[in-house]
Amino acid sequence: MDHLVIARSMFGTTMGFHIIFATIGVGLPLMMLTAEILYQKTKDLDYVIMAKRWTKTFGILLGVGIPTGTIAGLQLSLLWPGFMEVIGKVMALPFQIEIYAFFVEALFMSIYVYASERIPPWARISSLILVAIGALASAVLITNVHAFEGTPQGFRMNGHEITDVDPWKAFFNPTFFVSAGHVAMSAYTTGAFVVASVSAFKMMKNPFGTRVFQFHQKALILSLIVGGIFSFLTALNGHESAQKLYEYQPEKLAAAEGLFETQSHAPLAIGGFTDKENRELKGAIEIPWALSFLAGNSFDTVVTGLNDFPEEYWPPLYVHTLFNAMVGIGSFLILLAFGTLAWHFLLKKKHFPKFLMWIFVFSGPLALVSIECGWIFACTGRQPWTIYRTLSTADSVTTSGNLGLLFVLFLIVYAILAISVSFVLIYYFRKNTVLKDLNAAKEKEIPLFGSNS
Numbered sequence: 001m002d003h004l005v006i007a008r009s010m011f012g013t014t015m016g017f018h019i020i021f022a023t024i025g026v027g028l029p030l031m032m033l034t035a036e037i038l039y040q041k042t043k044d045l046d047y048v049i050m051a052k053r054w055t056k057t058f059g060i061l062l063g064v065g066i067p068t069g070t071i072a073g074l075q076l077s078l079l080w081p082g083f084m085e086v087i088g089k090v091m092a093l094p095f096q097i098e099i100y101a102f103f104v105e106a107l108f109m110s111i112y113v114y115a116s117e118r119i120p121p122w123a124r125i126s127s128l129i130l131v132a133i134g135a136l137a138s139a140v141l142i143t144n145v146h147a148f149e150g151t152p153q154g155f156r157m158n159g160h161e162i163t164d165v166d167p168w169k170a171f172f173n174p175t176f177f178v179s180a181g182h183v184a185m186s187a188y189t190t191g192a193f194v195v196a197s198v199s200a201f202k203m204m205k206n207p208f209g210t211r212v213f214q215f216h217q218k219a220l221i222l223s224l225i226v227g228g229i230f231s232f233l234t235a236l237n238g239h240e241s242a243q244k245l246y247e248y249q250p251e252k253l254a255a256a257e258g259l260f261e262t263q264s265h266a267p268l269a270i271g272g273f274t275d276k277e278n279r280e281l282k283g284a285i286e287i288p289w290a291l292s293f294l295a296g297n298s299f300d301t302v303v304t305g306l307n308d309f310p311e312e313y314w315p316p317l318y319v320h321t322l323f324n325a326m327v328g329i330g331s332f333l334i335l336l337a338f339g340t341l342a343w344h345f346l347l348k349k350k351h352f353p354k355f356l357m358w359i360f361v362f363s364g365p366l367a368l369v370s371i372e373c374g375w376i377f378a379c380t381g382r383q384p385w386t387i388y389r390t391l392s393t394a395d396s397v398t399t400s401g402n403l404g405l406l407f408v409l410f411l412i413v414y415a416i417l418a419i420s421v422s423f424v425l426i427y428y429f430r431k432n433t434v435l436k437d438l439n440a441a442k443e444k445e446i447p448l449f450g451s452n453s
Contacts, residue, residue: 004394006403007079010410012379014072016372017414021065023371026139026184027191028058029132034226036128040121045441046215050222051128052437054195055113056428062109064421071410079403082396083386086162090155091148093167094141101141105134139187140180144171146378147179151248152387175244182241185234186330186374190367192227193333196220197364200357202434208351212434220360221344227363228337234330239294246295249388250304252381255315256323257291258284259305266291266303271324274317279307281320315381322377329370336363 032054039047077084087095108130116124154170156163199220206213245253253259258274258281259266268291272284292301306314336359343349352360382388386396 003401003403004397006407007397008393010403010407011072011075011079012376013407013414014068014075014410015375015379017418018065018068018072019371019375020368021061021068022139023187023190023368024061024194025058025065026135026187027189027194028054028061029128029135029191030188031191031195031223031226032058033125033128033132034222036125038222040125045438046218049215049434049437049441050219053429053434055109056432057425059109059113060421060424060428064417068414068417071413078400079398080386080396081398082391086155086387086391087145089162090165090167090170091145093171094144098138098141101134101137103134105131105138108134136184136187139183143179143183144173144176147175148173149385149387150378150382151175151244152390157390174248175241178237178240178244181237182234185230185237186371188230189227189234189330189333190364190371192223192230193367194364196223196227196360197362199223200360200363204354204357204361211438215434215438221341224337224340227333228341231330231333231337235334238327238330242294243296246301246303249382251306251309251313252315252319253295254304254306254309255317255319255381256377257281257303258317258320259291259303260307262302262305262308264292264300264302265289266295266301268294269320270328272320274320276317312384315383319377319381322373322380326370326373326377329366329373333363333367333370336360 032051035047035051035054038044039051076087108127111119112124112127112131119127148170151174152170153173154166154168199216202216203213203220206216242253245256255274257266257269258272259269260279260281265288267286267288269281269284269286272281274280275282289299291303292299295301295303340352340356340360343352384392384394386393
């Protein structure tokens with residue numbers, strides 16, 4: 001493999017693995033907080049048990065998210081010294097603040113886990129609020145570096161010299177708020193549907209109407225409510241994200257839609273594949289004028305096609321498939337959540353068909369696939385630049401050799417981590433069943449959060 005390809009593949013694999021734990025690590029605290037609030041409001045023990053069990057899951061996943069995040073930081077320095085030189089002088093601020101965000105998350109997570117039985121309800125809720133804020137802040141601050149890569153500002157490049165540095169201007173770059181919103185909404189969506197997957201699977205493993213079945217049914221309905229709300233908000237945010245692409249990275253938008261010719265009343269392409277040789281999109285379903293409206297809120301908006309850019313500036317054209325997968329899965333999850341809630345609340349149906357239960361089971365993995373596609377699209381769609389129109393990826397990469405061996409060693413580490421976290425989760429929850437927690441919750445002298453720890 002080419003040296004640059006190995007470096008990109010190594011870092012991409014690291015981020016692809018880490019993003020699973022990072023995303024659930026942002027989404028799950030919101031589910032914990034929601035369950036805790038419902039418990040304090042209704043005093044229904046099912047909700048506090050949900051909070052307890054999700055907290056245990058969060059702690060286990062955090063144990064993997066921390067080392068994979070550390071590896072990602074290490075690889076930034078090892079693989080991309082040219083990029084880190086710019087970041088060190090211009091955008092070090094998010095990395096510095098992120099340390100404090102993680103400190104807040106870890107501190108109040110410890111308080112919630114070890115002191116829940118000793119502190120008043122308002123303190124329990126406050127602790128989880130700060131855990132959720134810390135988790136979200138960590139993700140947003142790191143993602144802001146990515147936003148900066150797409151819309152850089154706050155410095156000037158005179159040859160290889162960096163001048164006129166304004167860290168706060170770089171921090172609040174044009175896509176900061178849109179990127180932060182997209183990270184938050186999509187993470188909350190994913191966290192909810194991961195819970196829905198587990199709940200649906202457990203419902204199918206237990207007879208209808210039993211105590212354990214009812215517990216998981218409550219968890220499923222709660223996750224669908226949260227997932228439905230945030231999947232819809234993610235779609236609204238996606239509209240604004242597309243407009244930012246139109247304004248700041250037009251070739252990325254053109255590649256996402258497989259648009260070669262500049263035109264007004266541009267159609268929105270669904271499916272199909274881009275034929276680079278013939279410069280056309282084949283097999284797609286086109287919605288007339290929709291892309292122009294998406295880009296500029298007007299059907300007359302002129303969308304620039306790929307043919308107006310030098311071919312060496314084109315992103316890889318498979319980003320069209322990634323973009324379609326991300327949007328398609330997101331749209332499906334919206335329909336799944338609201339359709340199911342209408343079935344349950346409006347039609348008063350207490351029993352879900354088996355095929356629908358299997359869809360719930362796969363909804364969590366689908367949400368993670370959407371996250372992966374979105375992340376790869378975001379990074380690959382910026383190519384050939386590390387920092388858009390400022391620093392190329394080829395100029396950022398290390399000149400050190402032996403990356404192939406290092407890549408293999410990191411793959412072994414990820415395999416060990418994946419197997420370990422799977423084993424720990426399965427072992428813990430087989431040993432500490434829902435029924436065991438339900439029985440413990442009724443015994444006042446047994447501390448719920450202190451048990452099974």
